[in-house]
Amino acid sequence: MPRPGVIVWEALRNVFSKKATIDYPFEEGVKPKYGLRGAHVLYIEECTGCRACQRVCPSLAIEMVPSELTKTKKRPVINLGQCIFCGLCEEACRYDALFLTDYIELSAFQQKEMIIYENEPPKEEISEGNEPKEEDS
DSSP, X not given: OOOHHHHHHHHHHHHTSOOSSOOTTTSOOOOOOTTOOOSEEEOTTTOOOOOHHHHHOTTOOEEEEXXXXXXXXXXXXXXXXXXXXXXXXXXXXXXXXXXXXXOOOOOOXXXXXXXXXXXXXXXXXXXXXXXXXXXXX
């Protein structure tokens, strides 16, 4: 059993030492290392709806839904709550339409907020060559 003097000494030493944590989100957090996989980015103008990303997804986080924007009339909808961020969908996409970014601050109050690209982007946005934006539900 530790002696009371040792406990007091440790407590005083820790009070005046540097903090071990940060006040997140008020302070800037730790930047992810190169190669860390985070949220997905889908370039719908490049996507053909070939379903390769859906077939290789081990966690079944990608679902194909009807869309007029792709050749096969299907486009992916990604559930980040189910995703294990393995990167297989990115490797399977032969048209370079799906990428994993290093954005790791993924939190939500409701599960439906973790589903990205659920709403179809407007056609004028795609025709301008811009990447699709997520819409608030």
